[in-house]
Amino acid sequence: MSDTQKQVLLEVKGLTMDFGGLRAVDSIDLTVSAGEIAALIGPNGAGKTTFFNCVTGIYTPTGGDVLLHPQGKPTRRVNGKKPNVITTLGMARTFQNIRLFSDMTVLENVMIGRHCRTNTGLVGAILRGAAARREEQETVEFGYHLLEQVGLAEFANEYSKNLPYGAMRRLEIARAMATEPFLLLLDEPAAGMNPQETDELDALICRIRDEGKIAILLIEHDMKLVMNISDNIHVMEYGKKIATGTPQEIKDNPKVIEAYLGEEADA
Amino acid sequence: MKNLKQSLAVALWFIFLTFPLMVVKVNTSDQVVQWRWMNILWVGVTFFVLSFIWRYALVRKEARQMAALSGQDEHEKPTKFQELLEDQSLRYRLMLGLLAFALVFPWVFDTYQSTIMVSALIYVVLGLGLNITVGLAGLLDLGYVAFFAVGAYAYALLNHHFGLGFWTCLPLGAALGGIFGVILGFPILRLRGDYLAIVTLGFGMIVKVVLENWSEFSFGPSGIANIDRPSLFGLDMDIAASTTYIYYIMIALVILTIIVTGRLKNSRIGRAWIALREDEIACVAMGIDMAKTKMSAYALGACWAGMVGVVFAAKTTFINPASFTFMESAIILSIVVLGGMGSILGVILGAMILILMPEYLRAFSEYRMIIFGAAMVVMMIFRPQGIISNIRQKYEFKGLKEKSENV
Ligand SMILES: Nc1ncnc2c1ncn2[C@@H]1O[C@H](COP(=O)(O)OP(=O)(O)OP(=O)(O)O)[C@@H](O)[C@H]1O
Numbered sequence: 001m002s003d004t005q006k007q008v009l010l011e012v013k014g015l016t017m018d019f020g021g022l023r024a025v026d027s028i029d030l031t032v033s034a035g036e037i038a039a040l041i042g043p044n045g046a047g048k049t050t051f052f053n054c055v056t057g058i059y060t061p062t063g064g065d066v067l068l069h070p071q072g073k074p075t076r077r078v079n080g081k082k083p084n085v086i087t088t089l090g091m092a093r094t095f096q097n098i099r100l101f102s103d104m105t106v107l108e109n110v111m112i113g114r115h116c117r118t119n120t121g122l123v124g125a126i127l128r129g130a131a132a133r134r135e136e137q138e139t140v141e142f143g144y145h146l147l148e149q150v151g152l153a154e155f156a157n158e159y160s161k162n163l164p165y166g167a168m169r170r171l172e173i174a175r176a177m178a179t180e181p182f183l184l185l186l187d188e189p190a191a192g193m194n195p196q197e198t199d200e201l202d203a204l205i206c207r208i209r210d211e212g213k214i215a216i217l218l219i220e221h222d223m224k225l226v227m228n229i230s231d232n233i234h235v236m237e238y239g240k241k242i243a244t245g246t247p248q249e250i251k252d253n254p255k256v257i258e259a260y261l262g263e264e265a266d267a
Numbered sequence: 268m269k270n271l272k273q274s275l276a277v278a279l280w281f282i283f284l285t286f287p288l289m290v291v292k293v294n295t296s297d298q299v300v301q302w303r304w305m306n307i308l309w310v311g312v313t314f315f316v317l318s319f320i321w322r323y324a325l326v327r328k329e330a331r332q333m334a335a336l337s338g339q340d341e342h343e344k345p346t347k348f349q350e351l352l353e354d355q356s357l358r359y360r361l362m363l364g365l366l367a368f369a370l371v372f373p374w375v376f377d378t379y380q381s382t383i384m385v386s387a388l389i390y391v392v393l394g395l396g397l398n399i400t401v402g403l404a405g406l407l408d409l410g411y412v413a414f415f416a417v418g419a420y421a422y423a424l425l426n427h428h429f430g431l432g433f434w435t436c437l438p439l440g441a442a443l444g445g446i447f448g449v450i451l452g453f454p455i456l457r458l459r460g461d462y463l464a465i466v467t468l469g470f471g472m473i474v475k476v477v478l479e480n481w482s483e484f485s486f487g488p489s490g491i492a493n494i495d496r497p498s499l500f501g502l503d504m505d506i507a508a509s510t511t512y513i514y515y516i517m518i519a520l521v522i523l524t525i526i527v528t529g530r531l532k533n534s535r536i537g538r539a540w541i542a543l544r545e546d547e548i549a550c551v552a553m554g555i556d557m558a559k560t561k562m563s564a565y566a567l568g569a570c571w572a573g574m575v576g577v578v579f580a581a582k583t584t585f586i587n588p589a590s591f592t593f594m595e596s597a598i599i600l601s602i603v604v605l606g607g608m609g610s611i612l613g614v615i616l617g618a619m620i621l622i623l624m625p626e627y628l629r630a631f632s633e634y635r636m637i638i639f640g641a642a643m644v645v646m647m648i649f650r651p652q653g654i655i656s657n658i659r660q661k662y663e664f665k666g667l668k669e670k671s672e673n674v
């Protein structure tokens with residue numbers, strides 16, 4: 001968007017993931033810079049979710065490098081690192097198939113996100129001293145403010161399994177934000193939402209970027225949303241990256257039209 | 268009408284099944300076969316009625332589920348009972364009442380009753396300890412009794428060889444239990460579900476087999492006798508006084524356990540355990556160290572078993588490996604599941620029911636296991652979440668709401 005050279009936050013080089021004989025992700029290069037909303041699109045089964053899983057440590061990639069450049073901290077190579085280490089470094093994610101803690105309340109789900117930023121231990125929790133109580137109170141307040149931001153404050157004490165679908169997706173975002181990331185990966189955040197909810201989501205994502213100073217990489221099938229909010233779009237097909245560019249460039253790219261948009265037009 | 272028919276079919280089926288047992292009787296001395304046709308009628312009628320009640324209950328359960336589904340927001344409408352539980356003031360009064368009852372118990376009832384109560388209380392602590400591992404962290408442990416054995420043998424051996432007293436050994440037993448928890452915890456960090464269950468089952472077996480066969484260390488199957496009872500300023504106590512004393516020790520331990528597990532449940536650590544139980548992948552993706560969290564759940568659960576193991580040895584003054592069979596693990600696990608996974612009050616009730624009922628039902632001792640089994644089956648079908656389902660803490664945001672509105 002802006003002309004100044006933005007700092008790169010996430011740098012993926014030649015990332016490859018094989019499942020037996022299937023190469024789900026095939027030497028992908030991708031960068032996300034500070035203040036950016038990037039989108040990763042592609043037909044079903046293109047390998048987008050697998051890409052996320054490799055980057056966040058759920059899978060160990062079979063090849064390539066994932067580098068994190070936290071602002072003001074040394075660069076870290078994170079492939080093969082455990083997911084919790086990566087999250088603690090500052091990259092959080094949501095899941096395509098919602099993975100909330102269903103027998104916990106909405107607020108508690110967000111409080112889980114605070115785990116890696118707090119440090120009351122076993123003894124502290126049992127003795128419940130002043131420090132532990134203060135931290136607990138801060139966790140509650142932090143969680144509650146996040147819930148307000150995503151519009152779920154009134155459901156704070158509900159069990160998360162009782163939420164409507166769209167609210168669950170927003171709760172996943174709030175939970176990931178509770179880890180105070182500098183980069184947020186969203187896997188199909190608008191899936192299952194109605195048009196109005198999608199518009200609200202659109203605004204929410206922009207707010208997260210602008211107010212929270214958090215860069216965003218999102219996977220999404222809703223083209224309207226993607227074209228609206230993305231600064232950069234990366235297109236995947238059969239595990240390979242076939243294009244990168246601004247929304248306008250992607251719209252005009254014949255390869256993309258053939259592979260992805262064209263396919264959609266047939267359907 | 269359909270129900271009637273099916274009940275009839277069930278009744279006929281049971282008549283057929285029990286026919287050789289209930290109807291035919293071979294009188295071996297007279298070499299004649301007696302046919303007791305009346306029994307057919309009894310079996311038929313009994314099972315017809317039972318099956319009818321069964322079906323009726325099932326239908327009602329389904330209807331309730333349907334109602335819950337259609338009435339979206341009232342997904343799981345809390346029962347009257349649950350609502351009562353959430354009422355704070357009632358809860359405190361209830362707890363005070365229970366505490367008062369528990370304190371006067373040994374003076375009102377005789378020593379025999381106190382002894383029974385002590386075993387029930389031991390199981391309460393065992394249940395609450397296992398509740399950390401199974402109920403909160405969701406790690407199925409079929410060898411929990413091994414930690415109990417560790418505590419009991421720790422006290423017995425230390426007392427036998429070095430004359431160490433009860434009060435020194437109590438924390439030692441807890442620590443040893445915890446250490447064994449960590450030892451078991453390491454190899455199973457990567458395991459889940461069924462595999463976890465089998466490994467823990469194996470661990471329980473190993474501990475028992477070692478105790479049985481390593482005679483130089485543990486005195487083998489003959490066990491260790493003459494273990495000291497707990498001392499009170501070197502006073503000489505007769506059995507009755509000593510039982511009362513142990514009873515009060517157990518009450519104190521139960522209260523300690525309740526406070527500690529209650530606090531943990533709604534703390535940073537406790538939430539991490541529950542998150543681990545709910546969804547392992549989401550849990551690590553949210554920045555929780557799985558290895559640490561699993562370890563702490565195992566070690567802490569094992570701690571309590573080690574601790575009450577010491578009390579158990581002191582109470583019976585004699586232990587041998589036969590007290591630490593798989594059956595014990597199964598009973599403790601049943602306490603947790605029947606009472607309600609994760610719920611402290613539920614586990615206490617579960618322990619009381621499962622341990623006290625058999626004691627007071629001695630008259631029906633032949634049918635004890637049948638009643639026990641039937642109760643379990645019925646529970647799991649009609650109330651799989653246990654007697655009391657786990658309630659999560661609710662938070663107040665009065666100040667917070669205004670604060671954010673003013674900004
Ligand atoms: N754990 C796994 N084991 C084996 N194959 C897998 C695994 N996970 C994904 N795959 C395969 O990798 C390919 C890419 O899947 P992926 O879920 O990444 O697609 P996607 O782009 O996210 O699709 P969608 O838009 O439907 O979410 C698919 O062919 C899938 O079957």
Ligand SMILES: [Mg+2]
Pocket residue numbers: 048049050096
């Ligand atoms: Mg996907």
